[in-house]
Amino acid sequence: MKVVASWSGGKDSCLACYRAIQQGHDVVSLVNLLQEEGRRTVGHLLDAGLINLQSHLSGIPLLQRSVSLDTIQAEFKGVLEEAKQVGARGCVFGDIALRAHRDWAEMMCHHADIEPVFPLWEMDRAAIMDEFLKAGFEAVVVATKGRIMGPEWLGRNINRQFLDDVLELQKTTPVDLCGEGGEYHSMVTAGPLFTQRIKVTLAQPVLRDEHWFADILGYDIE
Template identity: 40%
Template sequence: MSYIASWSGGKDSCFACYQAILDGYDISYLANFLSKEYRRVRFHGTEAKLIQLQAEAIGIPLFQKETTGSGYEQEVKDAIGGLIPNGVEGIVCGDIYLQETRNLMERICGDLGIKLIEPLWGNDPEKILLEFIDYGFEATIVSADSNLFDKEWIGRKVDRDFLKYLKDNNIDVCGENGEYHTFVTDGPLFKKKIKITSSRTIIRDRFWFLDILEYC
């Protein structure tokens, strides 16, 4: 039997997937849910084609589904349910402490009769971020709240300097409330590193976004 990994392209979903693999789970699909309006990952702002690039670099098949704000829960449930005939037994998610998000996935999994695996749940956020860095993962900051971050942080790597800034400014270390989002470009899961060669920073509705223009 196999499992789906819920995949946003960011550090938490990536690290949860990696931890699940270390725990012996067979990940057969990365499941990525996009905004139907923008064809980008919700809140992260990452384009669909960049998520496809990640899946190719990792070597796990990608399942992408466009969703709407009003019908999100049912649309996600329908998408995951469509994979059950392929032998999918459960889904791996990267939630850390947001009960509302976990409740959503528990409802979906309960309705479908599959298991919910949450490798990061209840762990200390600082410990999670340090382990992510120490395992050799690389992630770029691709969106952030402009009330908390200057423009210069966009496009920078997640590292110990970034962690220090978060702690010094009392910002949630893992950005669990959407303070910032990332795009993973390398690490133990990856067979090939993704290099961002050209980008620009834009602001929309108070949030900075890294618009990735060229990559290899």
């Protein structure tokens, strides 16, 4: 089935897209939402150019839209309608356990008469991370919930040591291994979907609304 993939730039949406391809789906576009001013992504606050770069390195075209709280539903439905014009019959999402997120995605797909696909839904968290790393993907932490994970987590590579440290943190603090509760967000920098690696060379920590974000100011392509 031809599908589009909801794409945040992070590990879960990436693995969901990769899984969909492995399952035989044809991903014809990545769908990404930007904040109203059109410079940064919703949630992760990644620069729009980095999402364009990921799309370029993956060879999958990008459908990118600027949204506000008032327009997000209409804009997302519009993107799905546009995707249907290029043959898409489904949309892939990287949600794991948040029912409210799944309900919203299913509602949007229902309105657009398109099939929602959730490759990671209710998977074991450790199994998800193990699959991500074994597939050869690489990612860095680009945002954290400040009261749970401080700025020292920004820029960290998501690898076995990172997972061990999150498991250690779980002993004293409620934190999801995949960051499903927004404890942290990531940006995929390399892996089997990309032809080259993104190497972050300069990033500045920014505190906004009790969340830490890595403002990526420089990067190379390797």
